[in-house]
């Protein structure tokens with residue numbers, strides 16, 4: 001577990017359990033840097049760790065819902081939303097006519113009908129909040145609660161029945177799935193009270209695709225989507241489209257893909273870094289965009305491209321840099337046979353060395 005207390009995340013590919021080891025390697029190499037760009041920010045864990053370490057942090061992610069989470073943890077320095085205010089956002093306010101986009105379109109897919117109604121009301125009340133700090137807190141607690149209530153914490157399948165029809169046995173976390181929004185909000189509001197802080201720096205969150213992100217920093221952390229050698233690839237958009245929809249509530253209905261059983265919401269569906277054939281050329285472009293920065297890439301050894309491919313690319317793009325490939329060890333929760341050979345790696349390119 002990390003030495004530093006970090007927000008809990010249930011996000012696919014989160015580096016929460018690895019971030020202290022990643023940081024140790026960066027320190028061990030003696031990399032000098034004052035600013036960090038976390039181009040594929042996700043939960044914001046690497047950004048948050050860098051914030052704790054006093055760096056100027058720039059967080060980026062292609063999805064608005066992630067950027068809102070990033071803004072709460074990285075840009076904001078306090079939480080202004082109380083638990084009572086959070087719960088009140090679940091209730092209809094007199095004199096307001098509410099839309100029911102989620103209830104109308106997603107019955108039986110991700111959440112129960114009464115939860116869908118709560119989501120519809122909560123989002124519309126949140127969008128009416130004037131205080132931007134409270135608004136970000138409200139988004140944060142809703143997104144985290146929605147993730148936690150889903151089987152596998154994902155949205156790529158219309159498998160509400162896996163949750164409602166669960167009858168015990170080896171799989172699942174029925175108790176967590178059935179926890180009410182009211183209950184989960186308590187936990188996440190407490191988390192925000194605990195984790196929001198000021199590191200005295202002018203931190204920034206952007207919401208661009210990695211190749212369109214024009215920000216620069218002394219150190220660029222690249223933690224892209226990952227292609228496993230075995231099995232088909234499920235994109236981040238496919239995994240989390242529902243949350244991206246909630247972040248664009250007014251646009252949901254115009255973007256529902258009715259051909260798909262899970263009614264995928266096609267907002268911000270991009271192929272960038274999500275297709276095997278174009279992944280390496282895109283990574284090359286990204287590394288070349290950051291000519292003068294230290295580059296730290298996270299990847300796994302059972303993926304395609306291979307760690308060697310990524311190392312070769314770094315050497316080609318940074319001919320004057322020293323390139324390190326570091327095995328961080330095994331990942332995975334259960335030590336299954338396949339996990340014994342699966343490792344997380346860092347490929348680091350640097351031009352400033354301690355000695």
Ligand SMILES: C[S@@+](CC[C@H](N)C(=O)[O-])C[C@H]1O[C@@H](n2cnc3c(N)ncnc32)[C@H](O)[C@@H]1O
Pocket residue numbers: 011012013014015016039040041042043044045046060061062063066208209210211223224225226236270272273274
């Ligand atoms: C492996 S995850 C990063 C996890 C993150 N380091 C953490 O600890 O939570 C990859 C992230 O890249 C984002 N993403 C996918 N395609 C992207 C693109 N083209 N540009 C920027 N971000 C992208 C996804 O939304 C996802 O959050």
